[in-house]
Amino acid sequence: MALRAGQVVTLKVEREAAFGVFLTDGNEDVLLHKKEQTHPVELEEEVEVFLYQDNEGRLASSMTIPEASFEDYVKTTVTGTRYNTGVFVGIGIQKDVLVSLDDLPQRRTYWPEEGDQLYIRLKHDQKLRLLGDPAPYAFFNLMAKPAPEEWNNTEVEGLVFAQREPGVNVFVNGQTIGFLHENEMEHWPRLGEVMKLRVTNIKPDGTVLLSARPRAYEAIDTDAELILNHLLEHGGQMAYGDKTPPDTIQDVFGLSKAAFKRALGRLLKDKKIEKNETGVQLKK
Known part of the structure; x- marks a missing residue:
């Protein structure tokens, strides 16, 4: 042979x-x-x-025999990217293995970067060159266990393993499949990216829904600081308030109308601002 x-x-x-x-x-x-x-x-x-x-x-x-084989998927670390070829992963020998662009997301911004993690097994291309074959959903589904109830509303670590709009599939704490919807993202994650996430719901089938956004009460402090800084930069007054259109709030502050109103409420409660005829002002 x-x-x-x-x-x-x-x-x-x-x-x-x-x-x-x-x-x-x-x-x-x-x-x-x-x-x-x-x-x-x-x-x-x-x-x-x-x-x-x-x-x-x-x-x-x-003489180093890697764990990677043609049968079993193993976790590897991305060592580099070549735009017109794909990404390279280390398997423990001097030569890294290519994961072809044909097996990666079409959008280059979703490609793994150096340090990201991919589960791969080995395969040959038509010229018998050695390639890395990313693990499919079925592999993670086979490994998965139901999430324990105590995970609910706690922080977990997730590995993005599939781009599946309108979101991504995530392998949570190395044992459970999760889904991160685009509405719960702060950025669209890369394949192979390891993320700190929060479990927002444990579904009956044992999978979880996730969020990359801070809890509402955690976000208020950041949003309130944003509004205070705007007031300080504009003479202590602004013409934005409860009746300001959502598009204007988004353009000026980068906040949703709901987040803006929550932050205003916190500042009013803390007596740091007060309402006036045109909007709000710093409390004297």
């Missing part, structure tokens, strides 16, 4: 070279670079190695 990238095979050390040794199965020779040796090897020694293609497309080998 011809040797192929991704195989784990036992080969014999045939001859030495300045940069390593060549291994053979009796028909093909494969380089084992010094950097890929876990210990020095000797002539005629039989060595178990993982096969991959080097940067020139030649078959090479490593």
Whole structure:
């Protein structure tokens, strides 16, 4: 059988070279670079190695046997991005593995970035080059367990594993499937992004609904500070209040009308502002 990238095979050390040794199965020779040796090897020694293609497309080998295989999905870390090719993930050997753009979201802004995490298994393209194959929804669904009740309204860690408008699927705390709707986002997350989220609802099937937004009472302080700063920058007065159109509030403050009114209410209650004929002003 011809040797192929991704195989784990036992080969014999045939001859030495300045940069390593060549291994053979009796028909093909494969380089084992010094950097890929876990210990020095000797002539005629039989060595178990993982096969991959080097940067020139030649078959090479490593004595480090990665967890990644053609059968099982494993979690890997993104090491880099190439715009017209895809993203690269580390599997423990010198050469990173490409996840093709064909297996990534169409929008480049949704692509993983360096440090993000992808579950992948190995596969070949038509030219038998080694690629990483991202795990589908079915893989996470098979691993998933129902969320415990105590998760409700608590912070969790989620790994984005599928772009599914109008939101994304998230693997929560390494055990439960969650959904983050676009209305609960502060930005549209990348595939492979690890996020701090809050469980807003545990559904009967054990999956969860999530939010990346702060709780309303946490947001009030930030929104109130935004309004106070605006007042300070404009002589202590502004012509915006309860009757101001939502579009104007959004344009000026970047807040929804509801968030704006909640923040105004907090400032009035704390006696930091007062209403006047045209809007509100800082309390004297």
